[in-house]
Amino acid sequence: MLTIENLTVHYQVLGGAIEALTSVSLSATKGSTLALVGESGSGKSTVALAAMGLLPAEAKVISGRVLLERDDMLAMTPAARRALRGTRVSLVFQDPFSVLNPSLRIGEQVGETLVHHRGFSAAQAFARAVELLDEVGIVNPAAVARAYPHELSGGMRQRALIAGALAAEPELLILDEPTTALDVTIEAQILSLLERLRETRGLTMLFISHNLGVVRRIADEVAVLYAGEVVEQGRTQDVLRAPMHPYTKGLLAAIPRLGQKKTHLAAIPGRLPDLRSPPAGCRFQARCPFATPASAAPQTLLDLGERHVRCTNAAALRDAVWPAATPMPPDAARSAGETVVDVAGLSKSFTRSRGLLGALMPRLGRDELKAVDDVSLSIASGEVLGLVGESGSGKTTLGRTILRLIEPSAGTITIAGETVSGRPQRALVPMRRVAQIVFQNPDSSLNPRKTVRELLGRPIARFGLAPSGEIPSRINALLDLVRLPSHYAERYAHQMSGGEKQRVGIARALATNPRFIVCDEPVSALDVSVQAAIINLLADLRDRLGVAYLFISHDISVVAHLADKVAVMYRGKIVETGASDAIMNAPQHPYTRRLLDAVPRLDDGAD
């Protein structure tokens, strides 16, 4: 059905070209699902764009063919390619929040292809759109077709996008991270929908994802991309159960799994090679613990029975296990210390004024939204409280309200023995020293105009924690703590990778020697291999410094791995709380059970 042969794509950039894809060959037979996995920069989205004939202007196809049955997408005229996109191939994008036009009704957008490519009238297309919305499992499709995108939830929008993709009656559906922006329970529903559509319509799917759990569930075949090359390809079950390429091994070892609590995750050291001048030999060599002198020679995709592996040593490494990371030795024996954070009856409501009515009659015209509703929790030193919940459940608001970055509506907060609630902001300076925060998005949390030295030096100077002569050595010690070399002190945020930026964010929080840190989704913007390193770092720091964390995450596997206690949040309330293992193994609240059931797993062990 879809065959990609020897595809090489370069992106023209200032001062050279980036080799985004190098001789990528893939094929998906009719009715099967091929998954492309890889971390950011691996080239997986470039493959999707090439398969759609939608490569941007700065991309140059050096060689290769993209065949749909017998038609070469790259060789045909733009008009023919466009006709193909409206009839035989469709694409579903990652972010259902930005793809839909906010000022057109859902039904118009779903039926758009039919008007352009099949000559339907607007009314016919709208009627067909209602049928399609019904097919993708939308309740009351006629009403939804008349709605505007902002009236729909994320899951409904993604269903509508899939309906729009199906309007063309395509044979091939390309999905670029279709569930990444969604909550796990919604993700599970979308995956079921895709499975059903594949059955009923005989669709061929090219499924792009970084989430191996999702891939395991949906794909027959998987191709692992690294630095623009396919490094391993084979049947999904085989590849995930017994990976042969070292990169695949590392990737799988880096993922925390429910029910398999280890002290440390395996991390992949180093970073992607510079694709402006990629190494001649194995591109993974610099990061590979199994590298041999033979790795320096150019690698070919070896055919090992049902599996293709780009590694000279593949056969020898068949049973090799990715080495586990060694934890830092704790400075002091870890013991459950005294309570650092105590929160009782905390609430935060936001009021939304309803325009003119709200101005005239404040009582009638206001909508009250309880983002945090009567929450009580306590965290001891050296303890991690994991806070899980889906988007909109109030996790972030809770974390920030505890630190008084958002003013609480009711309740008491005590941090390190001092009452924090009910006092003016200027009285909170001592609390600000002992309680810090690490943010989700390292691009947003570091001031782009400041060097690491300024970022780390400011908190020390602000609280007068060291005489100015000692600040440089303090900065070095902090960089050391988060395992960054000391010359990073002169760097700006844009000169670092995502993982490095997040380390600086953690170092900044540690600069004041805090006793409590709110970690607000600190790893969700990062790739799996980097995520593992940051989680290990946080665990080490807890053991060495006895810091208490409130660890907020939507990823239950990550929380289960790191947290001692877990609190499950749903619509502003904590519905279940308890020891981490107890909740993971025997959830009591129905919502917790639903959440745990929805997590896509990598192995059957815990199912």
Add this chain to the structure above:
Amino acid sequence: MPPEGSVFAPRKPLSPQLKAGLAITGAIILLGLLAPWIAPHPWDTISMRTRFLPPNATYWLGTDEYGRDVLSRLLMGTRLSLAMGVGATAFSLAIGVPIGLAAGYFRGWIDEALMRAADVLMALPPIMLGLLVLAVTPPALWKTALAVGFVYVPQIARLARSVTLSLANEDFIQAAKARAESTSYILFREILPNAWPPLIVEASLRVTYAILLGSALSFLGLGAQPPSSDWGLMISEARSFLDRAPWIAFAPGLAMCLLVIGINLLGDGARERLDPRLKARVKA
């Protein structure tokens, strides 16, 4: 991303537009500074015998209706026009930036009050506003500069506000609050450095508008006074003789064009160089 191990990416060479901007603007500033020494003729000596001479070997740019050398007047006027443009812009930045930062950061009624006031000012034609400011006092060039600067305060404040609005949502502002930084630290040390690049570009545009508006006010008799050789005044005085002696208006017009282009190139080039995020994007 710079390659592993390098502390500093090597200093990028100046972009062509920045070079051009520097060259043009630098040359004009230099000519203005050296004007008294390089002007070939006295700029204000009236000579009825040399009226309306077209450009020739003695008077390279010709002479005006009083027989004064256009080139010499142009050179002397450079200083006035530059001082007007730069002075007025500096004034509007000094007033507009703090207003914009405060409005964008505090939101609520502060924002409403400041921005509605700005709307009122913007609703009046700039020339009217300048007249209002100048009408009550005897004219002087520095007052014109202040008036022109005042006219452009709303534009600067609006831009500073919109940049601040998006920056105020960044997590590094939350991080600053989480270490109990003062509001003035957050406004001037966290937000302002990030707001500079668009403000610099806007300011470079404003310099040129300010020169033009200053000239217009001079024309109305509320700025530079004859026999001063402010470029705007030169153009307006030459207006009546456009059919007979177009060169008198042409020379200051061309000079103004060049200065506008030079400053805009400079502003654009500077923005590219100053914004680290833009730099990263070009490199990636």
